[in-house]
Amino acid sequence: MAKKLMKGCEAIAESAIQAGCRFFFGYPITPQNDIPEYMSARLPKVEGGCFLQAESEVAAINMVYGAAAAGARVMTSSSSPGVSLKQEGISYIAGAELPCVVCNMMRGGPGLGSIQPSQGDYFQATKGGGHGDYHLIVLAPSSVQEAVDLMHNAFDLADIYRTPVMLLADGIIGQMMEPVEFHEHEKRELPEKPWAVTGYDPKGDRKRAIVNSLYIEVDELQEMNDRLQARYKQIQEKEVMVEKYRTCGAEVIVCAYGTVARICKSAIALCEEKGVKVGLVRPITIWPFPEKELQEVMAQDSVKRELTVEISAGQMHEDVRLAINGTKPTDFYGKPGSYTPTAEEIAEYILKTREA
Amino acid sequence: MNTVFKKTPVLTDTIMHYCPGCGHGIVHRLVAEVIEELGIQDRTIGFVPVGCAVFGYKYFNIDCVEAAHGRAPAAATGCKRVNPNNIVFTYQGDGDLASIGAAEIVHAAHRGEKITTIFINNAIYGMTGGQMAPTTLVGQKTTTSPYGRDPEHCGKPIRIAEMIATIEGAAYVERVSVDSTPNIRKAKAAIKKAFQCQIDRKGFALVEVLSSCPTNWGKSPSEAMDWIKSDMIPYYPLGVKKDITNE
Numbered sequence: 230m231a232k233k234l235m236k237g238c239e240a241i242a243e244s245a246i247q248a249g250c251r252f253f254f255g256y257p258i259t260p261q262n263d264i265p266e267y268m269s270a271r272l273p274k275v276e277g278g279c280f281l282q283a284e285s286e287v288a289a290i291n292m293v294y295g296a297a298a299a300g301a302r303v304m305t306s307s308s309s310p311g312v313s314l315k316q317e318g319i320s321y322i323a324g325a326e327l328p329c330v331v332c333n334m335m336r337g338g339p340g341l342g343s344i345q346p347s348q349g350d351y352f353q354a355t356k357g358g359g360h361g362d363y364h365l366i367v368l369a370p371s372s373v374q375e376a377v378d379l380m381h382n383a384f385d386l387a388d389i390y391r392t393p394v395m396l397l398a399d400g401i402i403g404q405m406m407e408p409v410e411f412h413e414h415e416k417r418e419l420p421e422k423p424w425a426v427t428g429y430d431p432k433g434d435r436k437r438a439i440v441n442s443l444y445i446e447v448d449e450l451q452e453m454n455d456r457l458q459a460r461y462k463q464i465q466e467k468e469v470m471v472e473k474y475r476t477c478g479a480e481v482i483v484c485a486y487g488t489v490a491r492i493c494k495s496a497i498a499l500c501e502e503k504g505v506k507v508g509l510v511r512p513i514t515i516w517p518f519p520e521k522e523l524q525e526v527m528a529q530d531s532v533k534r535e536l537t538v539e540i541s542a543g544q545m546h547e548d549v550r551l552a553i554n555g556t557k558p559t560d561f562y563g564k565p566g567s568y569t570p571t572a573e574e575i576a577e578y579i580l581k582t583r584e585a
Numbered sequence: 586m587n588t589v590f591k592k593t594p595v596l597t598d599t600i601m602h603y604c605p606g607c608g609h610g611i612v613h614r615l616v617a618e619v620i621e622e623l624g625i626q627d628r629t630i631g632f633v634p635v636g637c638a639v640f641g642y643k644y645f646n647i648d649c650v651e652a653a654h655g656r657a658p659a660a661a662t663g664c665k666r667v668n669p670n671n672i673v674f675t676y677q678g679d680g681d682l683a684s685i686g687a688a689e690i691v692h693a694a695h696r697g698e699k700i701t702t703i704f705i706n707n708a709i710y711g712m713t714g715g716q717m718a719p720t721t722l723v724g725q726k727t728t729t730s731p732y733g734r735d736p737e738h739c740g741k742p743i744r745i746a747e748m749i750a751t752i753e754g755a756a757y758v759e760r761v762s763v764d765s766t767p768n769i770r771k772a773k774a775a776i777k778k779a780f781q782c783q784i785d786r787k788g789f790a791l792v793e794v795l796s797s798c799p800t801n802w803g804k805s806p807s808e809a810m811d812w813i814k815s816d817m818i819p820y821y822p823l824g825v826k827k828d829i830t831n832e
Contacts, residue, residue, distance in 0.1 A: 252663070252666065252667060254663065279666045279667075281662070281666060281696075283659065283692075284688055284689070284691075284692035284695075285688060287656070287659075287688075287689075288656070288659040288662075288688065288689055288692065289659075291652065291653060291656035291659035291660045291663070291689070292659050292660065292662050292663035292666075293663060294650075294652070294653075294656075294659075294660045294663060295632070295650065295652075295659065295660035295661055295662060295663025295664040295665075295667075296663035296664065296666065296667045297663070298650045298660070298663070298664060299630075299663070299664045299667035299668050299671075300667070301663075301667040303663070303667075317653055318653060318656070321653050325651075426630045426648035426649070426650055426664065426671075427630075427648065427668060427671070428627050428628040428629070428630065428647075428648060428668075428671055429626070429627060429646070429647050429648045430627040431594065431626070431627075431646065433627075437646065437647070437648060437649075438648040438649075439642045439648070439649050439650075439651075440649070440650040440651065441642060441649075441650070441651040442651065443639060443640075443651050
């Protein structure tokens, strides 16, 4: 299939439909409006498709809850303040063990923040976000093409592990246009959904379906939490995705995700011109975090230090520090809010701190 | 032997946790009997609330979803849109529907969502221990209005049935009561009509049921039923508020 020039948000929406998403519930917020707009035009033309604009983000995520409970491939999207509103529902979806996909086109915060790109929702996305002990699988694309490809993973992973999956992108991914190619994806084996509420026939084989996150007895709640934790362990073992770029023999390892990782690649080229070998570890799943992969890269004799770059006050840097665990020096470059660093700034910082 | 009464198979055999004299047990039975009589057990999905009816999924012998506080109409919307042939209802109390879920119920009605809502108005928060609800009567003492509800401080009780009836998308809205046998019979007829409204794809239907909470009202079961009649019905008049199901 020929490449097509598409805006990130629209490409994500199209890819979701191609991945089998037939239901979308959302509420307008910048910079992700192109997703619901695209869905509102396309889904009614797709067999069995339905787009509905909810009265709020709170309602939208609960519509997702109801549609997922009925067994559908369903998605919502929003941006930071809107995703905060969805957290209650996401916690219920995690507790009720339902599959769905949530897209967050991050903007600056806290509060109403800005409409420019940011990476300030890393904590919220990777540490749970709502109440209770749960995780989302969080996918962080660094190009429009990667976002398109990851949508297929997102829906499959949600179904396989019965968990909400988040596509976490900074606003740049959503708003920029890039050439993309939609191609067939390898189909993973997907489980049946005998737990879905579709109507109970007392004379039938299927037992009554109850979608619920309430376990009033301590032992029952423990059982549910143990089940979730066992699943998270499995995800950590099997589903880590990471890109290692020029890490072999590097002196400095940069750790970054999303658009910032691409800027870091330009910074790495600038450092190379000065004769300094810098490599990049780019988590594609930021939960599960590629802990082992980062440790392996850092264990090389050539590696002297690590630098994390983010549009935040250093949120992912906490996971990087946990992974490196004091074995080598680590540092952070970046600002909270919406300030996107340039390749020159990053390169300059790497060279300066190297000399120091 | 001649069977004169049989429990509906749409209720499970699980012993209900409701207090003596609580109206929930009556309304559960009415809803279940209606589902049986309409022959829709195998395609009905129940969305139960946060509140006293939170364990509704244990009692209704159908597929059920436990929704977040106030969000049942939104969750039911998602389900109904996926499988339009399912009969989807929400069962919600006054804290759930009239307070925290006010937006969700208004917009489900506004969209003309083809779902049915059974709204239990007992003028108080039951599950959490008797706090003031938006439906608490003026002067009524609760654990968060210990001197009686003061309208200067927190307004007058909200009339949900009348409010929903003003919304275009609502096809059928009625207020009923379970304080007496004749009223219970009328309540069942209204619930049946509300489900029929959905089967016929006419639009959104809501039945507000005035119900008792002896435990949190500090009354005996019979005093509680009397109080519905003496104090609730005068403020919350019974009857059909809107019916366009024949149009």
